[in-house]
Amino acid sequence: MDVLNLAFVAAVLTSAAPVLYAALGGALCGRAGVFNIALEGQLLCGAFAAVAVSWWSGSPWLGVLAAVVSTAVFSFVLAVGAVAWRADPIIVAVGMNLLALGLTGFIMREALDATGTFAPAGLQGLPDLDAIDGVPVLGAVLGRATVLVPVAVVLAVALSLWLARTSVGLRLRGVGEHPEAATSLGVPVTRYQMATVVVAGALCGLGGAQLSLGTVTAFTENMTAGRGWVAVAAVMLAVNRPLWVLGACLLFGAAEAWGFRLQGIGLPQQLTDAAPYLVTLVVLVLSRIRVRRRLSAADPLAAENAAHPEAVIHPEETR
Amino acid sequence: MTDGTAARSAAGAPPAAELRGITKRFGPVLAVDGVDLVLERGTVHAVVGENGAGKSTLMSVLYGLHRPDAGQVLRDGREVRLSSPLDAIAAGLGMVHQNFRLFGSLTVAENVVYRAEPARFGLVDRSAAERRVEELSARIGLDVDPTARVDTLPLGVRQRVEILKALHRQAEVLILDEPTAVLTPGEVDSLFVVVRRMAEQGTTVALVTHKVREVLEATDRVTVLRDGVVTARLTTAQTTAGEVVEAMIGRGLVPAVNPRGAVSGEPVLEVSGVRMPAAPGASRVQDVSLRVSPGEVVGIAGVSGNGQRELVEAVVGLRTAQAGTVRLRGRDLAGLGVRERRGLGIAYVPEDRPGVGTAAALSVADNLALGHHRTPPIGRRGRLSPRAVRAQAADLVRRLGVKTAGVAVPLSSLSGGNAQKVVLARELHHEAALLVVEQPTQGVDVGAGEEIHRLLLDYRARGGAVLLVSYEISELRALADRVLVMLDGAVTAELDAADATEEVLGAAMVHGGGAHAAGTTTGGGAAR
Numbered sequence: 001m002d003v004l005n006l007a008f009v010a011a012v013l014t015s016a017a018p019v020l021y022a023a024l025g026g027a028l029c030g031r032a033g034v035f036n037i038a039l040e041g042q043l044l045c046g047a048f049a050a051v052a053v054s055w056w057s058g059s060p061w062l063g064v065l066a067a068v069v070s071t072a073v074f075s076f077v078l079a080v081g082a083v084a085w086r087a088d089p090i091i092v093a094v095g096m097n098l099l100a101l102g103l104t105g106f107i108m109r110e111a112l113d114a115t116g117t118f119a120p121a122g123l124q125g126l127p128d129l130d131a132i133d134g135v136p137v138l139g140a141v142l143g144r145a146t147v148l149v150p151v152a153v154v155l156a157v158a159l160s161l162w163l164a165r166t167s168v169g170l171r172l173r174g175v176g177e178h179p180e181a182a183t184s185l186g187v188p189v190t191r192y193q194m195a196t197v198v199v200a201g202a203l204c205g206l207g208g209a210q211l212s213l214g215t216v217t218a219f220t221e222n223m224t225a226g227r228g229w230v231a232v233a234a235v236m237l238a239v240n241r242p243l244w245v246l247g248a249c250l251l252f253g254a255a256e257a258w259g260f261r262l263q264g265i266g267l268p269q270q271l272t273d274a275a276p277y278l279v280t281l282v283v284l285v286l287s288r289i290r291v292r293r294r295l296s297a298a299d300p301l302a303a304e305n306a307a308h309p310e311a312v313i314h315p316e317e318t319r
Numbered sequence: 320m321t322d323g324t325a326a327r328s329a330a331g332a333p334p335a336a337e338l339r340g341i342t343k344r345f346g347p348v349l350a351v352d353g354v355d356l357v358l359e360r361g362t363v364h365a366v367v368g369e370n371g372a373g374k375s376t377l378m379s380v381l382y383g384l385h386r387p388d389a390g391q392v393l394r395d396g397r398e399v400r401l402s403s404p405l406d407a408i409a410a411g412l413g414m415v416h417q418n419f420r421l422f423g424s425l426t427v428a429e430n431v432v433y434r435a436e437p438a439r440f441g442l443v444d445r446s447a448a449e450r451r452v453e454e455l456s457a458r459i460g461l462d463v464d465p466t467a468r469v470d471t472l473p474l475g476v477r478q479r480v481e482i483l484k485a486l487h488r489q490a491e492v493l494i495l496d497e498p499t500a501v502l503t504p505g506e507v508d509s510l511f512v513v514v515r516r517m518a519e520q521g522t523t524v525a526l527v528t529h530k531v532r533e534v535l536e537a538t539d540r541v542t543v544l545r546d547g548v549v550t551a552r553l554t555t556a557q558t559t560a561g562e563v564v565e566a567m568i569g570r571g572l573v574p575a576v577n578p579r580g581a582v583s584g585e586p587v588l589e590v591s592g593v594r595m596p597a598a599p600g601a602s603r604v605q606d607v608s609l610r611v612s613p614g615e616v617v618g619i620a621g622v623s624g625n626g627q628r629e630l631v632e633a634v635v636g637l638r639t640a641q642a643g644t645v646r647l648r649g650r651d652l653a654g655l656g657v658r659e660r661r662g663l664g665i666a667y668v669p670e671d672r673p674g675v676g677t678a679a680a681l682s683v684a685d686n687l688a689l690g691h692h693r694t695p696p697i698g699r700r701g702r703l704s705p706r707a708v709r710a711q712a713a714d715l716v717r718r719l720g721v722k723t724a725g726v727a728v729p730l731s732s733l734s735g736g737n738a739q740k741v742v743l744a745r746e747l748h749h750e751a752a753l754l755v756v757e758q759p760t761q762g763v764d765v766g767a768g769e770e771i772h773r774l775l776l777d778y779r780a781r782g783g784a785v786l787l788v789s790y791e792i793s794e795l796r797a798l799a800d801r802v803l804v805m806l807d808g809a810v811t812a813e814l815d816a817a818d819a820t821e822e823v824l825g826a827a828m829v830h831g832g833g834a835h836a837a838g839t840t841t842g843g844g845a846a847r
């Protein structure tokens with residue numbers, strides 16, 4: 001393979017990683033039966049905490065740790081609000097997204113004395129994987145990336161296996177699918193769901209740290225710029241399956257990396273910036289159409305519903 | 320504290336499970352009142368009663384879902400305190416609920432072992448789980464693929480998964496709450512085989528039902544509940560359907576039977592050469608002709624999906640016939656919609672009561688006013704009179720003996736039989752010339768079913784014409800003057816009620832043809 005193409009793969013992975021962390025967290029929540037659309041706010045929270053603590057302590061690793069912990073703590077809002085108190089998860093999540101946006105901007109102005117962008121001299125980003133620069137292929141793909149990039153990919157595979165193969169994974173799948181049944185067999189549903197939401201928050205923290213200490217070394221107001229929403233789309237597209245989430249996020253990363261290239265040949269930036277979102281939208285619509293087709297072909301009930309549209313209550317909800 | 324000796328059976332062993340003096344209230348409702356129930360080891364014990372008799376409540380107490388207000392639960396002669404189903408599972412109890420509690424996207428094996436997984440280092444041992452399912456299925460004679468996704472399986476198989484779930488958790492007492500409600504007749508038969516097999520292997524089965532036939536077919540002992548108290552304890556081999564029914568409804572059942580007799584007069588309904596395209600999963604209607612006279616009940620027999628629904632839709636105007644004519648008292652109904660046809664004198668009791676026949680969330684009064692909302696005194700110049708709606712409802716509820724807490728309560732709070740009476744009241748009270756009725760006693764208690772049959776025959780006696788679609792041969796024999804058999808969308812036989820014996824009808828429903836098929840006994844008679 002020639003160097004140019006490997007560089008492209010590297011760019012794809014780097015673009016995809018933050019979204020992938022958030023989407024894996026979202027997929028876990030979906031599996032546990034909590035629809036998490038707070039991913040955008042959680043990513044932003046992680047990105048901010050990572051930069052703030054890295055700058056304060058001088059250690060990007062402490063920044064990563066801070067991102068993980070603070071986003072997990074932030075996720076308690078969703079865990080307590082939507083799971084323990086049974087509030088509408090959508091409303092709680094919208095509140096969290098607005099809170100994260102407002103709060104990070106506010107703290108940046110008041111405590112860090114910066115407006116718009118915070119990138120002081122001396123802010124430490126995460127190091128590249130220079131050690132593998134010499135390794136053929138792998139070095140070209142990951143040599144300029146942080147360790148968080150390959151970890152994200154490994155994590156997708158690991159989560160997939162964990163869900164499919166372990167006792168706890170099986171129970172988690174059951175919790176999301178039919179909480180009453182899980183309860184009746186003695187699985188503490190609320191505890192499973194709250195734990196999952198918090199773990200998902202920790203994953204979003206990693207995603208945020210990769211964004212602000214890996215992809216760039218800076219925090220910008222609203223720097224996630226919709227990546228959390230793309231993650232939500234990826235979760236829906238993948239129907240909560242980690243490997244499919246990986247695929248969806250790579251697609252997004254490819255669109256973004258391609259966008260940069262197109263800028264290079266003179267296309268207006270506004271257009272290329274929109275590319276990943278456009279791709280997400282198109283894929284999302286196409287996949288819904290396909291799912292509906294397949295449902296009505298395979299399932300006589302769905303076919304019946306198609307014949308009597310007035311009786312349809314979202315066929316996929318019965319899956 | 321526990322006097323185990325009192326409950327010892329002849330063999331000397333204590334019963335597998337026993338309930339003593341169980342009382343359970345829900346607010347003002349006394350659901351179960353001082354009930355004793357003894358489940359002897361290795362028997363199939365029927366717990367019967369009409370809807371609302373307290374069967375599910377009693378079983379929920381046994382399974383730890385409800386704490387009783389008074390009374391004791393004993394397992395193998397020892398008192399147990401069950402504060403949740405988990406305690407019940409630990410005590411060797413299992414329950415298959417009316418609506419299954421399965422994970423649709425998981426496999427059969429995963430469902431069976433869920434939270435009791437064979438595991439190594441936290442990893443589920445899939446092949447061990449699958450072997451376990453195969454071994455349990457083989458033991459009770461079930462055929463289940465352990466790797467199938469549950470949501471691809473028919474309801475009968477899903478029920479087996481529930482049974483396997485309980486067996487995997489070492490249940491020695493298995494409670495089946497209305498297990499046959501969701502099954503086809505064939506599935507019911509195989510369930511009973513499995514139940515018998517389990518009992519032979521020492522499992523004790525409590526079979527909840529309100530169908531007398533099932534009690535007699537599948538059980539050893541019977542406990543009958545009515546309004547929360549036990550009205551009879553019987554040994555199946557020494558009892559009769561009459562005895563069970565009397566204990567269930569508190570009076571003898573006098574089946575309503577069509578007195579028959581000559582029918583005269585111009586036909587009310589005349590269908591000739593009607594064709595209809597096929598709906599999904601059903602036959603098209605090909606060239607059907609029939610007539611119904613005043614004071615006559617014409618029954619349409621047949622296995623479900625042989626064009627009965629489509630024929631009815633052509634008559635009541637829900638769909639347009641491709642060809643042929645439908646005449647009501649001589650008038651061609653072509654081009655007329657449901658509203659016009661109702662206005663001309665067609666009343667309709669649909670098969671799908673919750674979906675089409677009623678608006679479950681609306682009040683009883685509103686349900687009784689549906690379709691009459693344009694006619695005074697209920698509706699005048701586009702305005703509805705709530706007072707007239709209530710007054711009419713109160714009158715109908717009283718006249719038909721509908722059991723309801725009032726006319727303002729939602730229809731969904733009524734039992735199946737009472738909801739059906741509401742539908743009949745609504746359709747009959749303006750004395751339409753023709754009543755089209757599908758499956759009038761489906762999901763209805765025996766007592767209420769008998770009353771509904773009587774209402775239909777009273778309407779016939781007043782000169783009403785009835786087109787009756789039913790999958791129950793006994794119902795057709797009780798009500799109809801004439802029976803037409805539909806097979807693959809065509810009328811394949813026409814019989815006088817006197818000739819329409821179980822055998823002849825059953826054969827005609829499966830093979831088509833009339834008398835020549837007589838003598839062939841088939842299972843088609845009970846098919847729906």
Ligand SMILES: Nc1ncnc2c1ncn2[C@@H]1O[C@H](COP(=O)(O)OP(=O)(O)O)[C@@H](O)[C@H]1O
Pocket residue numbers: 345348349350368369370371372373374375376377
């Ligand atoms: N959870 C509940 N809350 C209030 N009332 C209930 C509840 N469960 C049952 N009931 C009432 O208790 C009575 C018995 O109900 P149930 O045990 O379900 O009867 P069955 O199973 O014999 O049809 C009915 O009047 C029903 O309305």
Ligand SMILES: [Mg+2]
Pocket residue numbers: 374375376497
């Ligand atoms: Mg019940």
